Amino acid sequence: MSKPINVYSIPELRQTLDDALPEVFARHELKQSFRLIDTKLVIGYGIALVAAASFLLDKKFEFDEVLLYQKILVGSYVFLSTVYWYFTKFVQKGITYEGVDKKGRSITVKTFFENNEPLYHVTFMTQGDFDLKTALPVNKVFNEQGFLQTDLLYQWIGQQLTTLETKKAD
Incomplete structure (x- = not known):
């Protein structure tokens, strides 16, 4: 388990969530690209x-x-x-994560917080210009003590990747 953070600090929230992305995407079987x-x-x-x-x-x-x-x-x-x-x-503007799935398709993730609101804005981009813009309320993945619940983040990312796949199929 990670160390607790101040959930009222946007920089700490961003740093913790951005640092968790490679591990979460690795669990979804994406290999991180270090090109940038x-x-x-x-x-x-x-x-x-x-x-x-x-x-x-x-x-x-x-x-x-x-x-x-x-x-x-x-x-x-x-x-x-x-x-x-x-x-x-x-x-590189705002790109937090780049990865490649098992089929060789790349996915790029941009993240940011806006207006000091506790919404983690995430944009998923693929090679075919399919974008999925979404926002994660940080209270869904952090508990009251300030610990990141990586399983909840993993599930949320999985839902977004499923949505992105269905959007590409359309």
């Missing part, structure tokens, strides 16, 4: 390498000797930082 996370890491490591190279050049050589290289490194740093910002703002 890996891309974000590669860009971040590229930024760190450029910064480290700039630091090493600055420490080992005189300013006039490496000015051209520093300009290239600063330009690379700005470019990679812009790519990172664009990726998190427009590509």
Whole structure:
């Protein structure tokens, strides 16, 4: 069982529910895809390498000797930082989970809370542009002491996946 949280804190609710999603989807036999996370890491490591190279050049050589290289490194740093910002703002925007089912179909899940209401808004998206937008009242999956009841979350996600499957069949 997880540790209790303050159910009146939206950030704690979001963090706990988002962290529970991979386990719940694994129970529904979906395999998590780390494509977006890996891309974000590669860009971040590229930024760190450029910064480290700039630091090493600055420490080992005189300013006039490496000015051209520093300009290239600063330009690379700005470019990679812009790519990172664009990726998190427009590509990854709100995606909490990506997974693939046994049949090879991918499912993407976006989550958010709106206006500090205790409704966990979840959007299920599939390859064929089938979307299911729904909201989970958090008091259905948290008890009075603030413990997440993962079995109830598992059942709710299962109902949503069934609804998504029937929607795709139509």
